[in-house]
Amino acid sequence: MTKNVLFIMCDQLRWDYLSCAGHPHLHTPNIDRLAARGVSFDRAYVQSPICGPSRMSFYTGRYVSSHGSTWNGIPLKVGEMTLGDHLRPLGVRTALCGKTHMTADIEGMKRLGLAPDSEIGALVAQCGFEPFEREDGLHPDGPRYARNEAYDQFMKDRGWPDDNPWDSVANSAEDEEGNILSGWFMDNADRPARAADEESETPYITGRAMDFIREAGDTPWCLHLSYIKPHWPYIVPAPYHDMYGPQTHLDPVRNEAERSDPHPVYGAFMEERVSRAFSDDGTRTRVLTAYMGLIKQIDDQMGRLMAFLDDQGLTEETMIIFTSDHGDYLGDHWLGEKELFHDASARIPLIVVDPSSEADATRGLKTPALVEAIDLVPTILDYFGGAPAPHILEGGSLLPILHGQVEGLREVAVSEYDYSMRDVRRRLGVEVKDAKLTMLFDGRWKYIFAEGFRPMLFDLEADPDELIDLGGDPASAGELSRMERHFFDWTRRTAQRTTRSDDWIASRDTIHGEAKAGILIGYRSEAELDEVLREAAAK
Structure with a gap:
């Protein structure tokens, strides 16, 4: 039987904004059905709480400090193996529909004589994926992101003559006088986008994913379907724009004590413009209305996509992975965006549906096993029958958990963040080399090492909302010391000897x-x- 993988990633989707994760008002029945067919990993964490480095870890199976792409726009260096590099020797077509946030290592490619328009050069420049259709969104008129000409033409065919319909139609609204209101401004978030539902990014890229699956035929494939939303600009077309009014919004998780004497790094992030914006209740309400509508739109597209797989006869031979690259604070802890390590930011939804009979015993399971983003490449490789590559891949296959053979893979989950590119570093007077944060979580204690400052520490058993930082409490010295040892053990790993495995060396x-x-x-x-x-x- 042919095997396929549908690797679905949302951008900035919080772990707890799904009904299967307990949200009382946001109903996501199609994603819930995926959870009922597979395993929900309730404690899944990203390797970095920001798009670029997080995704590079998803695609390489390696920690951020191993692959070196530490912030958005910092290239993934030539030579780092990605998911496609592991799967192509197995005859698996590995393709992209949507976003990667990949920045190509143009200097490295030039040094090695790799032309960007060559077959190998194109794969290196696209994070190892065949770019069936790349759609990063974000700043489509800026120098960092290529325009999606296919989407532009699609919108022209729909009757939109705009030069940049992604910006002026899909991510803008219109007032009563016909003035265009940019979705970049959060005051416009609760207005309907100018685009019709079927013209907006989520349905469009779902349709393109279906086009790829039809084209792939009997060739085994791994399709990365990567949605731009619910990432900002926070704006959604009708009828989703007003489905979730204030009565459906959860109160922000925060208290005044957090602002009274915060850790210096945390306090500096509270002063960011986006954090101040989300601390305003009116702004937060408008954004949540759109954010929840965007998630509902994604769920409806999941229903469309699953029905398509049924119609194509592919459901029983396709592993489905549903996840996100990080969360969104949405005003929790007096913060906006992501970047720090509270669960609102660093914890993600992760549902894996293995269609094989070996996974029948775990269907519908919600497991507390600590899981990391780097576990997905080894899982997909294992599913296709590839040999393990632990000298390259720092994560572990989830198949033993999916098949009920083990309950967990690790004692601690690790996430890293380089804030050297942020104004926070300058306000704190921190040198670039020291602007580093590392989180370790053992299922109860969350420890954050902050270079040059005291650590942060949260006891999620006693304080599940992470409101009380115990990092400066002498009574927590024992836990701080224990977590510091975990950190020391992790830093001593062998991460760069990727050309020869331990087994190869041991056999000599x-x-x-x-x-x-x-x-x-x-x-x-x-x-x-x-x-x-x-x-x-x-x-």
């Missing part, structure tokens, strides 16, 4: 191999060498 017969190769260091006589060579011949 060093003594006899060196003698046969003529490396004669330490021998006192030719007779001693002859004895070693006789032993080698006898093996």
Whole structure:
């Protein structure tokens, strides 16, 4: 039977804004049905709480400090193996519909003579994916992101003559006098986008994913369907724009004590413009109205996509992964955006549906196993029957959990953040090399190492809302020391020897191999060498 993988990623979708995760007002029946067919990983964490480095970890199976793409726009260096590099030797077509936030290492490609328009160069520049249709959105008129000409033409065919319909139609509203209101401004978030539902990004890229699946035919495929939303601009077309009014909004998770004497780094992030905006209840209300509508739109598209797989006869041979690249504070902890490590930001939804009979016993399971984004490449590789590559991939396959063989893979989950590109660093007077944060979470205690400052520490058993930072409390010295040891153990991992595995090294017969190769260091006589060579011949 042909195997396929549909790897679905939303952008900035919080772990708890799904009905299967407990949201009381936002109903997501199609995503819930995926959870009922598979396993929900209730404690899944990203390797970095910001788009670029998080995604590079998803695609390489490696920690941020290993692959080196530490912030948006910092290229993933040439030579880092990605999901496509692992799957192509297995005959699996690995393609992209949507966003990667990949910045190509143009200087490295030039140094190695890789032309961007060559077959290999194109794959390197697109994070290892065949770009069936790349749609990063964000700043389509800026220098960092290529325009999606296919979407522009689609909108022209729909009757929109705008030069940039992504910006002026899909992500803008219109007032009563016909003035265009940009979706970049949060005061416009509760207005309907100018685009009709079927013209907006989420339905459009769903349709393109279906086009790819039709085209792929019987070739095994791994399709990365990567949605731009519910990431800002926070604006959604009718009828989703007013489905979720203030009566459906959850109160922000925050208290005044958090602002009284915060950790210096945390306090500096509270002063960011986006944090101040989300601390305003009116702004937060308008944004939540759109944010929840965007999620509902995604859920409806999941229903459309699952019905398509049924019609194509592919449901029973397709692994489905549903996840997000990070969360969204939405005003929790007096913060906007993401970037720090509260669960609102660093914890993600993760549902994996394995269609094989081996996974029947775990269908509908919600597991507390600590899972990281880097586990997905090993999982997909394992599903397609590829050999493990632990010297390259720092995560572990989730198939043993999906098949009920083990309950967990690790003691701690790790996430990293480089804030050197943020104004926070300058306000704190921190040098670029020291603008680093590392989180370790063991299922109860969340420890954040902050270079140059005291650590942060939260006890999620006693304080599940993460309102009380115990990092400066002498009574927590024992837990701080224990988590620091975990951090020390993690930093001592071997991460850069990716060309040879531990097994390859362990299998080497060093003594006899060196003698046969003529490396004669330490021998006192030719007779001693002859004895070693006789032993080698006898093996």
